[in-house]
Amino acid sequence: MSSDRPARVKRSKIEIKPHFLPVEERGLNFNEVNLGYINEQEVIDEAERCLSCKKPRCEMACPTGFSVPKMLLAIKEGDMQKAADVVNDYFCTPSSQNRICPAFCQDACVVGRRGDAINILNVKRYLSDNYVKPASFYERQPLTHKRIAVIGSGPGGLTAAHELARLGHDVTIFERSTLGGMLAVGIPEYRLKNSLLHAEIKDLEKLDIKFELGESFGKDYTHKDLFEQGYSAVVIAIGAHKPKFMNIPGSELKGSIHAIEYLRHVAQGKDVDIGKRAIVIGGGDVAIDAVRVSRRMGVESEIVYRRSLEEMPATKEEIHATIEEKIPINFLTNPVEIIGDGEKVTHVKLVKMELGEPDESGRRRPSPIEGSEYIMEVNTVIHAISQEPDVDDVRNDFELTRWNTFTTKDEDSFETSVAGVFAVGDTVSGPKTAVEAISHAKKAVIEIDNYLNSQVPVESDIATNM
Ligand SMILES: Cc1cc2nc3c(=O)[nH]c(=O)nc-3n(C[C@H](O)[C@H](O)[C@H](O)COP(=O)(O)OP(=O)(O)OC[C@H]3O[C@@H](n4cnc5c(N)ncnc54)[C@H](O)[C@@H]3O)c2cc1C
Known part of the structure; x- marks a missing residue:
């Protein structure tokens, strides 16, 4: 029986995985962890999984309205240079941006509803890394x-x-x-x-x-x-x-520092001795960066976060990498006091938390469990709750x-x-x-x-x- 309908293409629900530096090779170094796609066929195969939706949710989800469909279509048509031009003309530092973007486009990708979303970010990254910018970038x-x-x-x-x-x-x-x-x-x-x-x-x-x-x-x-x-x-x-500190007793002690100051000092190659043990307060990407950096600097550090994994605002990939690197994340835990010897931090008092009804952010509100306080020995408390x-x-x-x-x-x-x-x-x-x-x-x-x-x-x- 013949039909006018085009034959249905069977597309894989599973993404072509980008390459990562093996966990055992990370250790005390700052080598790049996500290595992206390393050959063109991987990129083509990943782009082929796109359904070319009439209403491209990926494009709508990007705050800049970047035309993901135009890029993926060019790849499907076999024109890699055209696809690369779409990316490289649009961002002023494309290779950098395509390493750090939270990829709201991927979260919105329809393919992701019944399998893995298209790995748009790593497709973009391959294009910006491997193709020169078009003349229009400089015109x-x-x-x-x-x-x-x-x-x-x-x-x-x-x-x-x-x-x-x-x-x-x-x-x-x-x-x-x-x-x-x-x-x-x-x-x-x-x-x-x-x-x-x-x-x-x-x-x-x-x-x-x-x-x-x-x-x-x-x-x-x-x-x-x-x-x-x-x-x-x-x-x-x-x-x-401008760092925002947690307003708890002891926050003014030496050794109570902010994540963005710590990260800045490490990035600028300054002398940053934060002792042997540290805790990082917070559940966002800044907290994750601070804990992973301090681990790479040889500090025994861990995260304390007052809600659960489900509410954690950091990106999934970053949380995954932290767990993969065996860095402890103490969920449902909150610091209540930073304790010192009169000058510098020596301990922190923590309390266990439980979740109640959702608050104005839509996430379940944490509240302390009475009598669950405990003390941990630390040299440094890194605040990663926010900045302004x-x-x-x-x-x-x-x-x-x-x-x-x-x-x-x-x-x-x-x-x-x-x-x-x-x-x-x-x-x-x-x-x-x-x-x-x-x-x-x-x-x-x-x-x-x-x-x-x-x-x-x-x-x-x-x-x-x-
Ligand atoms: C640790 C950390 C990790 C992050 N990770 C990600 C991530 O993975 N993905 C992501 O998309 N976003 C991430 N963000 C957020 C992202 O970096 C910011 O949202 C983004 O950089 C904001 O861009 P901006 O141009 O507004 O400001 P900024 O990038 O902050 O740039 C502001 C610039 O202004 C300069 N400046 C400040 N005051 C003055 C002054 N008075 N005079 C002259 N110059 C001044 C500063 O030195 C700075 O260079 C992260 C943020 C942090 C802190």
Whole structure:
């Protein structure tokens, strides 16, 4: 019996697994753990599993709206270069981003409902690692001679700089510390090599993006100084770098430190002796990074998290790797006091927790079990509960929310309370993810470009354009 319907292709429900450094080879080194796909056939086979949904949930789930279907279709059609161009044109540091993205697209993938979702991230990573960027990555529209100051060089600042430079604007990035933002000083080397990130940032110089390092916005210069120097707009992308500590007795003791400070010091190669034993408080990716880094530094460390595995906010892969590396995670446990010898930490008092009804976050609320307290000997307590934007030096110049994030004109706008000054990334949203900062930047650039076009040219602009 003949039929007009196309024959049903039987697709595997199981993903082609990317390669990982074997656990026994991890030990006390910072070698990359996820090695991705290592040959093209793996990538093609994985892309073939895509159902080409009419309503691509993967694309809708990505905060930037990255066109996953376009990339996968090009692979299915056998055009790897075209697929790579889709990725490499879209992200300003694609190989870095494709190592650390939480891949909301994969969580939404329909194939994942009855098997493994398409491993979109590792497909993207293979393309960005193995194919050069297209000419369009470097192409700039006719120069506008408008100068834009971008403050901060994390994913938000870099994306804004790249997109603004492509529109023909003259962009300078101002960075007070290390280029790359949290990707350089937070995310450890075994997840993202700094050399790779820095090579990708260096490449942006081909679009005439300039870098000014060492001075701090708010302290050493203000937005008013920048306007006086001839900048037409300012983009603030300073992230969320101020540690938030758990408010328990003993938090002020020497040896009670914050994860982002610890990770920054390790990343910058500073001397970081935290003793023999440490606990890390928290259940997010920052806690996981801190515990895995401290283990690699030879410290006997473990996580304490007040809820259960089910509620843990860290990404599944990171939790899996932590368990695989045999790092203890003490679920349903919370510190109540940090104990010291009058100067530095010697012990921590912990209490066991139980879960009740869901709280405002939708997760079951933990509460202490009376009489379950116990004491653990430690040299260091690493707080990884949260961080917030470091806005102390700009507090008088801008309107801020009670979470110390910048307010914007309205929900769809990135313009701050000061005309011509825009804010993107963690400094607006609070600590989130790189892809969300990238999404902000891409949207803000459209608003900034409109803002610049709406400005009446001043005489000096007219003179420059003649
Ligand atoms: C340990 C850790 C692990 C993480 N892991 C992941 C992950 O795996 N995947 C993921 O997507 N996200 C991850 N995140 C979150 C992600 O790094 C951030 O969401 C993202 O970097 C935010 O980008 P941003 O551009 O807003 O700010 P940032 O990347 O924080 O960059 C801000 C930059 O501004 C600079 N700056 C700050 N203040 C000033 C000033 N006054 N003057 C001049 N410069 C200034 C800083 O030095 C920094 O370079 C992680 C975060 C941490 C802390």
